[in-house]
Amino acid sequence: MKNLKKTILGLSVSALMLGATVAEADIKIGLAGPATGPVAQYGDMQKIGVMAAIEQINKAGGVNGEMLEGVIYDDACDPKQAVAVANKIVNDGVQHVVGHLCSSSTEPASDIYEEEGVLMITAASTSPTITEKGYQMIFRTIGLDSLQGPFAAQYVIDKIKPKNMAIIHDKQQYGEGLATSVKNEVEKAGIKPVMFEGVTAGDKDFSALIAKLKKNNVDFVYYGGYHPELGLILRxxxxxxxxxxxxxxxxxxxxxxxxxxxEASEGLLVTLPQSFDQDPANQALVKAISDKGEDPTGPFVFPAYSAIQVMTDAMKATGSTDTQELADYIRSNTFKTTTGDLDFDDKGDLTEFSFVVYNWHADGSKTAAK
Amino acid sequence: MTETTLYVIQQLINGLTIGSTYALIAIGYTMVYGIIGMINFAHGEIYMIGTYVTFIVIAGLMGMGMVSLPLILVVALLLAVIIASTYGWTVERVAYRPLRGSNRLIPLISAIGMSIFLQNYVVLSQGSRDVALPPQISGGWTFGDPSLFEVSFSYMQLIIWVATFVAMGGLTLFISRSRMGRACRACSEDLGMTNLLGIDTNKIIALTFVIGAALAAVAGLLLGLYYGVVNPFVGFIAGLKAFTAAVLGGIGSIPGAMLGGLILGVTEAMTSAFFPSEYKDVVSFSLLVLILLFRPSGLLGKPEVEKV
Structure with missing residues (x-):
């Protein structure tokens, strides 16, 4: 019995050391986002993009002779867990992070990364406040709510011209931020929303809200939030x-x-980043991802892919993995990526990002709206 | 009728429907509390499991080519009740019975542990995404002047009302008329004495968990069909609301759970109707605080007599 214990101990120690030696030769990239929880599918999109990018880059010989390794951290889109995850990433010695996904998670996590000098690129968080703190280490490869809100509002003003518009949001940073931005823009154009209200994320019963929309003769609703609540509202x-x-x-x-x-989702209008999977230049990549049995069409797949491209291009150009050097390089150069030529401003945001309005269909597909 | 009257009627219908389901879940809390004086925090999870079983059975039977909806629903109901009851019984067996007679806080913690366990168990076995079921029972009545406001009352809402009243009535009869029910009431009055009189109190306590779980499964089926979606986290909010309903009506009292549920549901609907819906929970919980200030044992609860 004693011998057995010793053998097991010996084995596990050597296994640990083995793990350590292998890992040290690589550049670890932390992938932080929801792997579980109600919005885990967005985490999947990010994972698909990042893992595809890492695979392609490793296949081409890695970066400066080193291989990339993606390490997944699950924050379940929960701000508390995001802070724990960020601390774990720092403790694990990971220096480069793609994530987080939900704005409300990214924001508290970014404080930790900035302080610890960890380079973070989010491919999905769109809240403007994330890059407003003058941080050096925080970047994003996706457009901001402050771009998306006005874009959606412009479409409403030009094309919909609603008589009685209602704006509903889920009281979270992302949803309410967007809803407020849409409200401000349409009000400037003289459309006064008859309702501006929040619902509670996780609620299942919206009958009281719907009766109220009906009573106010609302003909157009803008919803700031995620699909579980809007799905039920539509249904x-x-x-x-x-x-x-x-x-x-x-x-x-x-x-x-x-x-x-x-069927109630037929005709829903959705503002999405331009479909990079439709871009002819990305077809080989789309095929490579589909061949693995994964879905390349999610809106965050390609922004996540290009986040890795930005990181590794900067590593190649500077010949270093030092995060301060990388951050300086990223700010001052243009990157050729799958989501186009990316330029970053001083805050770490893209200088340009285009959205498209889509008509959603009951079978889950979408077509560009006129 | 004016537009406002019609609107109030609509919100009353909505509120009574939500309230009925709160009441069904609240029964489980109130029965366990009435008998052993403890809160079963895993109860919301039993409700969630009831919905999952319903979805799996409906999808499975339809996949097998069964077309008769009433038959499918009966099978789903039976299986949901049986499986959820088994979970209810197990929760009692694992988290309560070994700790009987210990400090009251200890089973409370073990029940919270049970709740976390069940939630994560469902996440692992069923995934954490929303699972959806197409509408099974659609349609309903509409009335009122279309140019003013059209009130809609769906068949599903009627089914929820009827099922809640039948379940409540049956349970009240069972408690007040049957031998087992009498044993339940005896346990709730004095557990130790009941035991001395030769009643197997362990069996009675297990029975209350099973009845509570069965009603939670009925609620799970009804709400599953009504909303058409479920995820592993629905038990928490539903449990919280039902617990509030139980406390509001007087925890330990079955008619109290019913009344508490309906009041909570109607308050929520009326608040969303006339104030921004963000204030829904603020108003409902302020109401709870107010009622507890003036009637600390809830609306229909019996004041606790200090035993010396």
């Missing part, structure tokens, strides 16, 4: 005979909304 609206046009941000634009809302 219950149809059941209760409330017939209005709905519009939402990329947080609602994934096939799960059609699973939840069924």
């Amino acid at each position: 219950q609206s149809k059941e209760k005979g409330f017939d209005a046009k709905f519009m939402g941000p990329e947080g609602v634009g994934n096939p799960d909304i059609s699973k939840i809302a069924g």
Whole structure:
């Protein structure tokens, strides 16, 4: 018995050392986002993009002779867990992070990365406040709510011209931020929303809200938030005979909304980053991802892919993995990526990012709206 | 009728529907509390499991080519009740019975542990995404002047009302008329004395967990069909609301759970109707605080007599 214990101990120690030696030769890239929880599918999109990028780069010989290794950290889109994850990343000695995903998680985590000198590029968090603190280490390869909100509002003003517009949000940083930005823009154009209200994320019953929308004769609803709530709002609206046009941000634009809302998701308007998987230049990559049995169409797949490209291009150009050097290089150069030529401003945001309005269909597909 | 009247009627219908389901779940809390004086925090999870079983059974039977909806629903109901009851019984067996007679806080913690365990167990076995079921029972009645406001009352809402009243009525009869029910009431009055009189109190306590779980499964089925989605986290909010309903009506009292559920549901609907819906929870919980200030044992609860 004693011998057995010793053998096991010996084995596990050597296994640990083996793990350590292998890992040291690599550049570890932390991938932080929800792997579980209600919005885990967005985490999957990010993972698909990052893992595909790492695979391609390793296949081409790695970076400066070193291989990349993706390490997944699960924050479940929960700000508390995100802080724990960020601390773990720092403790694990990981210096480069792609993530987090939900803005409310990215924001507290970014404080830790900045302080510890960890380079972070988010491919999905769109809240403007994340890059407003003058941080050096924080970048993003996706557009901001402050771009998406006005873009959605412009579409409403030009094309929809609603008589009675309502704006609903989920009281979270992402949803309420977008909803407020849309409200401000449409008000400038003289459209006064008849309702501006929050719902509680995780709620299942929206019958009272729908009755109120119906009473106010609302003909157009902008929803700031994620698909689980909007899916139910659409479904219950149809059941209760409330017939209005709905519009939402990329947080609602994934096939799960059609699973939840069924036919009621037909005709939903969604603002999404331009579909990079439709870009002819990316077809080889789209095929490579599909061949692995994964879905290349998610809105965050390619921004996540290009986040890795930005990191590794900077590593190649500077010949270093020092995060301060990388951050300086990223700020002052242009990167050729799968999401186009990326330029970063001083805050760490893209100088340019375009959105497209899509018509959502009941089978989970989408077509560009006119 | 004016537009406002119609609107109030609509919100009343919505509120009573939500309230009925709160009441069904609240029964489980109130029964366990009435008998052993403890809160079963894993109860919301049992409700969630009831919904999952319903979804799996409906999807499975339809996949097998069964077309008769009433038959599918009956099978789903039976399986949901049986499986959820088994979980309820197990929770009692694992988290409560070994700790009987210990400090009251200890089973409370073990029940919270049970709740976390069940939630994560479902996350691992079923995934954490929303699972959706297409509408099974659609349609309903509409009335009122379409130019003013059209009130809709769906078949599903009617089914929820009827099922809640039937379940409540049956349970009240069971508690007040049957031998087992009498044993339950005896346990709730004095557990130690009941034991001395030759009643197997362990069996009665297990029975209350099973009844509570069965009603949670009924609620799980009804709400699953009504909303059409479930994820492993729905038990928490549903449990919280039902617990509030139980406390509001007087924890330990079955009619109290019913009344508490309906009041909570209608308050929520009316608040969303006339104030921004962000204030829904603020108003409901302020109401709870107010009622507890003036009636610390809830609306229909019996004031606790200090035993010397």
